[in-house]
Amino acid sequence: MDSKKIAVIGAGPMGLAVAYQLIKDGYKPIIFEADDRIGGMTSSFDFSGLEIERYYHFHCTSDQAFFEILKELNLEDKLNWKNTKMGYFYKNRVQEWGNPIALLKFSGLSLIDKFRYGLHAFYSTKLKNWQQLEKYDAKSWIKKWIGEKAFEILWDKLLKLKFYGYSDNLSAPWIWSRIRRIGNSRYSIFAEKLGYLNGGSKTLLNKMAEFIKLNGGEILLNSRVKKIYVNNNSLGDLETESGIYRFDKIISTIPLPIISQIIHGLSEELQAKLSSKKNIAVVCGIVKLNKKLTNNFWLNINDENIDIPGIIEYSNLNPDVGNILYIPYYMPREESKFSDSDEIFINKIKRYFKIINSEIDDSDFIDIKINRYFYAQPICEPNYLNSLPDIEIAKNLFVADTSYYYPEDRGISESIDFGRKLAKNIKDV
């Protein structure tokens, strides 16, 4: 047994995975978590008596690290797969989307555009050497493949309604990894295959937390880390509301924009690197409806009266929860509408549902809640990886968040995989 004192900051999937792996390697880490519960973006809340995630989560067939940890914790039988459908709300109607026949039938694109779109999707699922895409921004790369018109119809609004002023300078590899992940998660080219856990992410996270606590680790909730001091490039004290601590090593898994405000004593250059990293925030509605909105799990939207890029009808993946839908309004936190009241978002959601399905009226809305998260997604510009500071930002102080597994998009499996590898590596440092 190693006697080194190790702190982990954040009890989202990555922080839990770091601690889980450290325990397996003989350490007894202490996790500091600011929230009153574990889970971070995957945490659950009480939605009218139903304990459900604040934000939607699905799994793809490529989520290897996720399958591995489910197996280790005897949770494999909690994972279910479903043949899900995708739609596109365009030209005032829900059109089928996400397979070659749907593409051929889609109204609004020429045959050549459809062919180019299909080719791009196919190429993206086959490409392995993503580094060759680093020279492009996402917009130019997609346009090069599918042309101006198809880009305008299928991508432009999706990107603008998520990234706003940042949408012109996004990384092509980052977009590619998203296309590839969904594109490869299929039963066949005609049928999409997505997964969910019985009970949602908490089924796994609670088991990880239980393992950590049973084996000598600690999880301190309501314990926001306020400061970490670095002296002469070496780790100093860690400060929370309840005291000052000294550790041999600290591993932070909280978003870079937060950690950049917490660490004191870095060189100006490192501090500037950290502070330059930005995240997209999310205002996410969750709705319990009396009936289905559509038959799709994922509905992309391009409509001038609707200011969201998509709706996730979660119950079309996981039928155990009733008719539950998530409506994410991604946007930079500085957008003025981020501060709009919950009521404004709720009224918009009701209006949009009635546009999408004329059979919906006010009496169909059983409940709606709004959750907000400042750090929902890193904003990755071209050559993003090179712009990140080293993980060991000072001796014995390690920082990582979802941006460190670029070009992969943020994901539970990716955070778990990265967290476990990080823990394995730091024990040798």
Ligand SMILES: Cc1cc2nc3c(=O)[nH]c(=O)nc-3n(C[C@H](O)[C@H](O)[C@H](O)COP(=O)(O)OP(=O)(O)OC[C@H]3O[C@@H](n4cnc5c(N)ncnc54)[C@H](O)[C@@H]3O)c2cc1C
């Ligand atoms: C709307 C939405 C939809 C998503 N959909 C999917 C999906 O379908 N499939 C999928 O695989 N993934 C999805 N994700 C991504 C997934 O939730 C994340 O990849 C994953 O939760 C990241 O885990 P993490 O531990 O790296 O970070 P986080 O979950 O961000 O965890 C960070 C933790 O640090 C804590 N913290 C912050 N500041 C401090 C501090 N000062 N001191 C102590 N603790 C602190 C936070 O409270 C939090 O618990 C989605 C995310 C969002 C927002």
